[in-house]
Amino acid sequence: MTPTSAGAALAEGLGNIFESMSGLRQRSRSAARPARLRVGLSAALAQHWLVRRLPEFSRRHPGIEIELAIFTTRAQAEARGGDLDLRIHWVKPEEARNSSTQTLLFREQIFPVCAPSIAKKPLRDPTKLTELPLLYKSAENGQGAEWEWSTWFRLLGLNAKPKPRLRFEEIGLAIAAALEGGGVALGRSLLVHDALQDGRLVRPLGEGWALPSSKVHLARWPAALSRDLRLQAFTAWLAAETAKTVQLAQMPARQTKLRVGKG
Known part of the structure; x- marks a missing residue:
């Protein structure tokens, strides 16, 4: 009209x-x-x-x-x-x-995080990530590829297809689930900084793996x-x-x- x-x-x-x-x-x-x-x-x-x-x-x-x-x-x-x-x-x-x-x-930087109960130390074999429960942040307008587990699987050279365990509309809920041992979430560096410093979260891929936020x-x-x-x-x-x-x-x-x- x-x-x-x-x-x-x-x-x-x-x-x-x-x-x-x-x-x-x-x-x-x-x-x-x-x-x-x-x-x-x-x-x-x-x-x-x-x-x-x-x-x-x-x-x-x-x-x-x-x-x-x-x-x-x-x-x-x-x-x-x-x-x-x-x-x-x-x-x-x-x-x-x-x-x-x-x-x-x-x-910020984007990278996987989880509770120590999921992975106490960085994974020596990245393929082990496929065996861990993955937490998703639902896609939103303008969201970059760094938030897709498929991007990370390609980055790590993994042939498997990511299998979502839980999906959250808001990043804060995904981080909260990760803190409770619910799985591995893709976190933003500022939001997970304190939990990493306190030992409540760890980086299962180690500190060398990160992508810039879009x-x-x-x-x-x-x-x-x-x-x-x-x-x-x-x-x-x-x-x-x-x-x-x-x-x-x-x-x-x-x-x-x-x-x-x-x-």
């Missing part, structure tokens, strides 16, 4: 009105300076990485109250954008340019809050913490150089 010229003009006008109202709302919130800074992010990032680090931020900035708002999809994040002071997105690299309203945080993390905020000192303090701390984590989890010199394709 094609809209009439009048209908198209009306739609454009309404869009401009809604955009103006959103901007007015943000400027009003900025002027009122609410006591808390509302930060929106995924449940996985909050649960597996950020929450245990927030007490340190509170010790450094006792006058800044943080409220976390969880979203599971990009659509949910956009829908709640007017209520949030800062959103942490997982986006394609072409969206991740630094500007006055957003900053690139980090790009998406990156980005912090985004409304233009009206660009000079907000609370937001500046939190984003600076967030960038420093992610850099610290990434530095601790640097890959060894031996990197996987195989070309990854779809299929």
